[in-house]
Amino acid sequence: MNAAPMLSVSQLSVSYGAINAVCDLSLEIPQGGIVTLLGGNGAGKTTTLHTLSGLLRPKSGRVTFCGEDITRLPPHQIVARGLSHVPEGRMVFANLSVAENLAMGAFLQTDKALVAETREHIFALFPRLKERLRQTAGTLSGGEQQMLAIGRALMGCPKFLMLDEPSLGIAPRLITTIFEKIVEINRTQGITILLVEQNANLALEISSYGYVLETGHIVCQGPSRDLRQNPQLKAAYLGG
């Protein structure tokens, strides 16, 4: 890492009442990279992302994005700075059509030409969305909803994309497609990616660096190549 990291989190702690969900978490994500945050259920992965995007307030710690302290900004101001979050469970607007969902993604965009152009990029990335343009989002399959959720986030022209368990609850055949698209988004559009996953094998394959979270603490970190060889990790997450 030569330049300053795009996103840096230092000593972040988040709690729900008396329960500490995340303790003293620090991480750094370089511009243009794909970094993954691994961990089992309840490790604090989603809590971390929610705090980064402003949905939750941390108890202490600091989040710096492109050199600016964004720790206590409300979510809409964080999105406006180019940090987008594709939430767990996709959270598409179920009653709205695919087209309307994408239009919502461009809520903060004022340049109509740019919005139309971004939409075409997304259709090139996920042709399925173009075919289903008029369909109600709630009736899409899990994989298609995931594509829509990613597409919606991309409509905001982010510099940084956080994906929360994009493989969760979708057909295995589509998981590979989604992961290929994530790599494509990173390579062709230069969008930095933070990928939260339980599917450690896949996540480590496409990322360059990984952090492992257990009950709110980072227990292990390193280049993804090394993590894949880590015996402890193999036993716990990689199926031996």
Added chain:
Amino acid sequence: MTEFLQQLINGLSLGAIYALLALGYTMVYGVLRFINFAHADVFMVGSFAGYYLGRLVPGGTLWGGLAVLAAAMIACALLGVLIERLAYRPLRGGPTLNVLITAIGVSLLLQYSGQIIFGATPRTFPQLFPVAQFHLGRVGISSNQIVVIVVAPLLIAGLQLVVFKTRMGMAMRAVSLNLKAAQLVGVNINTVISFTFALGSALAAAGGILYSMNYPSIDPLMGVMPGLKAFTAAILGGIGSLPGAALGGLILGGAETFVGGSQFSTYKDAIAFGILIVILLLRPAGLLGRWTAEKI
């Protein structure tokens, strides 16, 4: 037949007022998932605003009536925003029950502050708009009813435009569909919630004035019964649904008027609530409401 048409006109004008009030309940429920019990009392404040402002303009003129209506709507929009800011926002993120109980508290606060400020004695609402009585055959319709039948649908149509054609309306719909997802696409939920309260409260004020023009005895507890009816209308139509609230208001207003004009008039409220029970048994989500099951 004459009797039927007469009751239809009466029912429409009452129903249109219930619809205006029901829209406020349903909009707040849509974005915050709780019933704002203080809404009925904003209706009352709207009526009193009309009472006091009505003294400042010459009575019985069209411009005077419209000016009072607009001023009362603005005043109540501010009151609605203030109520949300002071009473509900600090509780956001906590259990909905807390907000619900607070709403009942705010309702009582407005009612009894009203008794201190305006006095408990009923007052006679002034004649804001020009008065005339028209006859279509043997069916009579008063100018006040015409004002209701014209103004209420215009306001409802205006609301539809705001919700479906503006950026703020788009944000309101996003918030009502998924609060978190709306924030993640960049919607400022505080602005949306304040706007929703402003819009709902302005409609309540209009409802209060239109209601008082046709039932001109006003007092600080006057909101209770229309509020309950409008709340019922919102549930009946499907809480969270704007066309549902309008439809529910018309059904309830119509039913109440028809029963009130029949030999069972004593039971008019019982029958209104009876309709609610029957419809909810048959369609638990209300007439136009739907339970949305999201695929996980």
